[in-house]
Amino acid sequence: xxxxxxxxxxxxxxxxxxxxxxxxxxxxxxxxxxxxxxxxxxxxxxxxxxxxxxxxxxxxxxxxxxxxxxxxxxxxxxxxxxxxxxxxxxxxxxxxxxxxxxxxxxxxxxxxxxxxxxxxxxxxxxxxxxxxxxxxxxxxxxxxxxxxxxxxxxxxxxxxxxxxxxxxxxxxxxxxxxxxxxxxxxxxxxxxxxxxxxxxxxxxxxxxxxxxxxxxxxxxxxxxxxxxxxxxxxxxxxxxxxxxxxxxxxxxxxxx
Amino acid sequence: xxxxxxxxxxxxxxxxxxxxxxxxxxxxxxxxxxxxxxxxxxxxxxxxxxxxxxxxxxxxxxxxxxxxxxxxxxxxxxxxxxxxxxxxxxxxxxxxxxxxxxxxxxxxxxxxxxxxxxxxxxxxxxxxxxxxxxxxxxxxxxxxxxxxxxxxxxxxxxxxxxxxxxxxxxxxxxxxxxxxxxxxxxxxxxxxxxxxxxxxxxxxxxxxxxxxxxxxxxxxxxxxxxxxxxxxxxxxxxxxxxxxxxxxxxxxxxxxxxxxxxxxxxxxxxxxxxxxxxxxxxxxxxxxxxxxxxxxxxxxxxxxxxxxxxxxxxxxxxxxxxxxxxxxxxxxxxxxxxxxxxxxxxxxxxxxxxxxxxxxxxxxxxxxxxxxxxxxxxxxxxxxxxxxxxxxxxxxxxxxxx
Numbered sequence: 001x002x003x004x005x006x007x008x009x010x011x012x013x014x015x016x017x018x019x020x021x022x023x024x025x026x027x028x029x030x031x032x033x034x035x036x037x038x039x040x041x042x043x044x045x046x047x048x049x050x051x052x053x054x055x056x057x058x059x060x061x062x063x064x065x066x067x068x069x070x071x072x073x074x075x076x077x078x079x080x081x082x083x084x085x086x087x088x089x090x091x092x093x094x095x096x097x098x099x100x101x102x103x104x105x106x107x108x109x110x111x112x113x114x115x116x117x118x119x120x121x122x123x124x125x126x127x128x129x130x131x132x133x134x135x136x137x138x139x140x141x142x143x144x145x146x147x148x149x150x151x152x153x154x155x156x157x158x159x160x161x162x163x164x165x166x167x168x169x170x171x172x173x174x175x176x177x178x179x180x181x182x183x184x185x186x187x188x189x190x191x192x193x194x195x196x197x198x199x200x201x202x203x204x205x206x207x208x209x210x211x212x213x214x215x216x217x218x219x220x221x222x223x224x225x226x227x228x229x230x231x232x233x234x235x236x237x238x239x240x241x242x243x244x245x246x247x248x249x250x251x252x253x254x255x256x
Numbered sequence: 257x258x259x260x261x262x263x264x265x266x267x268x269x270x271x272x273x274x275x276x277x278x279x280x281x282x283x284x285x286x287x288x289x290x291x292x293x294x295x296x297x298x299x300x301x302x303x304x305x306x307x308x309x310x311x312x313x314x315x316x317x318x319x320x321x322x323x324x325x326x327x328x329x330x331x332x333x334x335x336x337x338x339x340x341x342x343x344x345x346x347x348x349x350x351x352x353x354x355x356x357x358x359x360x361x362x363x364x365x366x367x368x369x370x371x372x373x374x375x376x377x378x379x380x381x382x383x384x385x386x387x388x389x390x391x392x393x394x395x396x397x398x399x400x401x402x403x404x405x406x407x408x409x410x411x412x413x414x415x416x417x418x419x420x421x422x423x424x425x426x427x428x429x430x431x432x433x434x435x436x437x438x439x440x441x442x443x444x445x446x447x448x449x450x451x452x453x454x455x456x457x458x459x460x461x462x463x464x465x466x467x468x469x470x471x472x473x474x475x476x477x478x479x480x481x482x483x484x485x486x487x488x489x490x491x492x493x494x495x496x497x498x499x500x501x502x503x504x505x506x507x508x509x510x511x512x513x514x515x516x517x518x519x520x521x522x523x524x525x526x527x528x529x530x531x532x533x534x535x536x537x538x539x540x541x542x543x544x545x546x547x548x549x550x551x552x553x554x555x556x557x558x559x560x561x562x563x564x565x566x567x568x569x570x571x572x573x574x575x576x577x578x579x580x581x582x583x584x585x586x587x588x589x590x591x592x593x594x595x596x597x598x599x600x601x602x603x604x605x606x607x608x609x610x611x612x613x614x615x616x617x618x619x620x621x622x623x624x625x626x627x628x629x630x631x632x633x634x635x636x637x638x639x640x641x642x643x644x645x646x647x648x649x650x651x652x653x654x655x656x657x658x
Contacts, residue, residue, distance in 0.1 A: 048656075057569055058652040078573040085571025092655060096566045100271040112264035113571040158570070 005033040005165055005198055006054060011063035013049055013221075023049045024221045026063070031166070031214075034196040036189065038203055038212035040241070046221040047202045048170055054200065055088055055168040056080050068165055085114050089159025091169040091188075096155060097143040103154045104130065104139040110162040122161075129157045133187060149180025156188065160197070169201040173208075185211070206241055210234055219246060265576050268567070269583035272560060283552045284592040287631055290545040291596025294538045294627040296603045301534045302618030305527050309494060312523060313516045315404040315459055317488035318497040319504075322512045323351045350483030351511060357487050366500055368492050371398035372484040374475040379442045380468070382431045389427060389468045391441070393475025393484075402490050405457050405469065411435045412455030416471040420454030424465035428456045441468070441478070449478055487511075538627075542634050549588060550638035553581055557642035564646055565654025578643035585639025586632065593631035597624055 013024040023046045031037050031054075039047045052058035054065065056072060065072045067087070072080075089110075090096075097106045107126045111118035118126070130136040135153045138146055143154060152172060159167050169188065173181030189211050192199045201212070209215050210229065215237065217225040224246035229237045273280045351357070354372045361370040374393035379386050394400055396416050405422060406414045412435035414422060421441070423433060433439060433453050442448040451470065459465055476484070491497050494516070501515040517524055557564075564577055604617045 052652055052655065057655060078575065081568060081571050081573045084569065090569055096562070096569075096655075098268075098563050098566060100268075100275040100563070109264075109567070110570050112267065113567070113576075116263040 002030075003033040004030045005068050006031040006200075007066040008054070009064045009066070011050075011053060011065065012061045013046070013053055013058070014061045022221065024053070024060075027218075027221075027223055029216055029223060029226075031198060031200055033165075033198050035213040036192045036199045036201070036211065037214040037216065038201050038209040039216050039218065040203060040206070040209045041218035041224070043204065045218040047204075047218050049221075050218065051168050051170050051200065051202045055090060055166075056084055057090075082114075085110055086162065087165045089162060089164040089167040091152070091155050091159050091167065091172045093171040093174040097151055097158070099142070099144050101143070102140050103135060103143055103146065103150075106143060106154055107157045107161050109158060114162070126157070126161050129161050130154075132191075133157045133160075147180070148176050149184060152176060152180070152184050153187070156184070156191075160191065166198045166200060169199065171202055171204070173205075206238070209241065210238055215241070217241070217246075222246075262576075262579065265579045266583055269580045269587060272556065272563075272580070273584055273587060276556060276559075279552055279556065280588070283548055283588055284595060286548045287545050287589060287592025287635065288595035288599055290541045291593040291627045291631050292599035292603060294541050294630070295597055295600030295623060296607075296617075297534055297537060298623045298626070299600070299604055299617040299619050300607070301530055302620070302623060303616050305530065306618050307615030308523065308527065311460065312520055313494050313497075315402070315408065315464070316516065317402050318491050318494055318516050319489040319501045320514045321351065321357060321487040321489065321504075321508070322514060323483070323486075324510055324512050350481055350485060351487060352483035354484045354487055357508065357511070361487070361489055361504070364500075366491050366493065366496060367489055369398040369402055369488075369490040371395050371402060371488055372472060373399060373486050373488050374472045374479070374481055375485040376443065376475055376479040376481075378444070378468075378478075380431060380439055381442065382433075382439065387427075387431060389441070390466065391468045391470055391475055391479075393470055393472035395472045399472065399488070400469075402488050403457075403459065403464070403469075405455075408457045408459055409455045410458050412453065414455045414457065416469070417454070418471060418474055419450065419452055421451040422455045422457055422469040423453055424467045424469075425456055425458040426462065426465035427468060428453070441470075443479055447478065449474070538630075542630055545592075545631055546634040546638040548638075549585055549635050550641045553584060553588075553639050553642040554645070556584070557581060557645045560646075561649060562654055564649050565651045568649070568651035569655060574647040577649065578640075578647040581643035581646050582636055582639045585635040585637075585643075588639075589632040589635025592635070593628040596631065597628060600627075 007030045008027055011024055011027040012022070014020055014022040027050060039050060041047050049058065053060050056065070056067070067083075070083075097103075098109065101109070104126065107130055108118055108123070111122045111126070127136060127139070130139065133153045133156055135150060135157060138150060138154070143151055146154065152175075156172075159169075172188065173184050176184060185208055188199060188201070191197055201208070203209055213228070213230055215225070215227040215229060216223055217227075225240060227237045227240055232240065351372075358370045358372060361367050372395060376391040376393070378389055378391050380389055394403070394405075394416065400406060400414065400416070409422070410425065412422075416422070423431075428434070431439070435453050435456060437453045439451060439453070440448045441451055457469075459467075472484070475481070491500055497515040498517040501513040501518075505513045564572075568574075568577060601619075604619060608617060
């Protein structure tokens with residue numbers, strides 16, 4: 001039995017407004033600890049919405065999220081914020097660093113928020129992560145002085161520094177040129193392999209998705225395919241992605 | 257632990273302000289000018305009022321105890337108004353048992369000085385002219401001190417001996433009398449006494465400078481008074497005079513007490529309307545400071561939406577987000593008001609050295625601290641508007657809208 005760190009049960013999301021827009025329908029997925037899971041699907045299929053729900057940024061309309069044993073159904077906003085701080089790292093398409101702070105300070109932000117002044121070992125950890133990611137030389141630079149790729153690396157360092165249980169990445173290379181995009185992805189794949197980080201990534205790039213251990217495909221807000229790449233092999237997975245029909249049921253649907 | 261956790265809020269607030277230099281500078285200057293005006297205005301008006309009050313009562317009694325009307329005295333059995341020898345002076349209502357009153361008053365800690373005074377009117381002959389004078393019989397030292405005669409003496413020695421007199425400056429000029437000159441003082445019965453000019457004083461006020469001051473016992477015997485004309489009292493806190501007068505008025509049934517406030521109603525009305533106009537100006541200054549802060553921080557809250565969204569995504573609570581803005585308000589108010597007090601002090605020194613004002617500024621802890629506290633409060637209150645906005649912002653809005 002795989003070690004599941006996050007599981008959803010009949011997750012629904014509707015945006016209420018003048019016209020109510022249902023986005024997700026009874027989504028059941030499982031995220032395996034230490035694995036790289038890709039969420040794919042055409043634009044407007046609800047990938048980002050799902051990611052934001054899983055990342056506890058956007059509350060679901062109904063259904064349940066089991067985050068490593070903690071059931072999240074009607075959460076308190078402030079409690080959730082603290083929970084995110086300790087358990088989740090985010091990497092967004094737009095780097096979302098604070099322009100008022102240096103690269104190093106941005107990496108330290110999660111520590112600041114958690115406990116005010118970070119302990120010396122946390123500062124060391126931040127530097128270690130920055131070194132690993134190749135941004136240590138920009139330590140005291142203002143983030144506005146960095147290139148897009150460098151900024152995204154700083155954002156990755158910030159997501160990693162807290163040693164979160166889960167890292168959510170939403171098209172992390174979507175705003176980068178091809179070359180830096182490739183190197184950022186390589187870095188994330190490496191990090192996933194070497195430190196057993198659980199990574200959930202939204203991408204529309206099939207090449208990227210095929211690097212993952214597990215692939216969920218969303219179509220119109222429903223899980224359409226689930227691929228266990230390790231089991232099926234990359235070639236079979238690639239073929240399955242090409243197939244337009246929704247044949248594979250996600251394992252979470254079994255309630256196993 | 258909690259205060260440690262708040263430290264990052266301070267850091268972020270400070271960084272937001274430092275990075276938004278232009279905006280921060282403008283609002284800090286705005287607060288500083290407001291505080292400076294407030295401080296300067298209140299010191300100026302305070303100084304002006306002190307000087308007005310000092311001119312009015314600084315060298316005058318605060319409470320005057322006068323004899324009650326004669327009927328009341330007769331009923332009380334005091335004095336002997338039927339003495340034909342003093343028929344002329346029956347018009348002078350007098351306090352006969354003044355000593356107990358003076359002793360009693362002097363025991364009150366609120367009372368600085370209490371002294372009997374004997375007033376009379378007489379004539380001084382000088383060459384061809386006969387000049388009517390008001391004669392004030394004072395005791396030393398209290399009686400003289402009430403009028404600050406020692407400080408205000410411009411020539412001679414401010415002492416009272418049995419044959420010396422102190423003259424108001426105008427009177428001395430009119431009579432062309434100098435220190436050491438001798439003259440005759442006559443009363444309306446035709447008695448006369450030979451006096452020497454011991455000193456000349458300048459009380460500033462026209463009426464005071466027409467006085468002829470002589471030792472009280474001299475005046476009493478010269479005008480054949482059995483008692484004294486009044487008891488003059490100076491209290492430590494001038495504004496408590498009315499209360500103290502009323503209090504003693506209830507005890508002293510046989511005399512009439514009058515405070516300086518009762519005699520100077522118009523001045524007091526003028527002072528209080530001056531104060532209230534200054535308060536009104538200060539109020540509007542505060543309101544405009546608050547509006548300025550609220551609008552600048554309101555704009556900042558919109559500008560920093562993205563940052564707030566990120567911070568919230570990675571764990572900043574709503575409460576922390578709003579505190580970041582309240583802290584900004586506090587920092588703006590604090591720096592602005594300290595700068596404002598500095599400006600205000602500069603303005604005050606400029607005013608004192610640059611103009612020949614007849615009065616100084618009243619700079620006290622209260623005039624310094626009040627505008628600072630008010631500006632700080634206004635800043636913090638104004639910052640709650642953007643703070644609420646910051647608390648309400650949902651991180652997903654920022655993230656969804658890129």
